[in-house]
Amino acid sequence: MDTRIVDHPAFRLVGHAARVPLIHRxxxxxxxxxxxxxxxxxxxxxKALGNAEPSGLLAVSDDLDADYGEGSELTYLHGVAVSPSTPIPGGLDIIEVPAGTWVVIRTAGPHPQTLQNAWAMAAAxxxxxxxxxxxxxxxxxxxxDPANDFSTATCDLWLPIEPA
Known part of the structure; x- marks a missing residue:
């Protein structure tokens, strides 16, 4: 697995959020x-608003069920990362993210299968x-680095971690 550990200062995720069911495959x-x-x-x-890492348009899953049960609900946010001091236009949802450590897993291949397999490989x-x-x-x-039709993509999966 292509991984790196990142200590990251506090930031905000801003965009459009919805509650959706978790689907594993x-x-x-x-x-x-x-x-x-x-x-x-x-x-x-x-895209123009984003000014922090991770960069670009982001797929964010938050408020996940601790067991990651198929069909359990999560908050999905389509948005960007911004610094804590960035003014946020109205009509956007905000997730405050405190400073912390992350494992960043790089994947490349058929999308979304390769990304979904990375979650399983991280756990196992x-x-x-x-x-x-x-x-x-x-x-x-x-x-x-997505293909125009998103059939393949290079993805960085950012997972929040702490010492075991």
Whole structure:
């Protein structure tokens, strides 16, 4: 697994949020509908607002069920990362993210299968052999290199961690 540990200062995630069910395999149609309902100019407005790492448009999962049960609800936010001092325009949802440590897992391949497999591999192969555990906080996917049709992508999966 291509991983790195990042200590990151506090930041905010801003964008458009919705409560959706967790789906472990394949494209989540509820997330797809949520993103498709946003006007094209809104994606450009969000991209222009982002000024912190992880960069670009982000797929954020927050308020996840501790057991990650299939069908359990989570908050999905389509947005960007900004510094704590960035003025936020009205009409956007905000997730405050305190300073903390993250494991960043880089994936590349068929999308979303490769990304979904990375979650499973982290649980089975990375966490048991490293001195870290998940902590509460949003799980973030940055997609720096997608194909035009999103059939393949390079993704950075940011998972909040703390010493085990």
């Amino acid at each position: 394949g494209i989540n149609p509820y997330i797809q509908q949520h993103i498709a309902a946003l006007p094209a100019e809104e994606h450009l407005r969000l 192969e990375w966490f048991p052999f490293n001195p870290w555990r998940l902590r509460r906080g949003p799980e973030i996917v940055a997609v720096p």
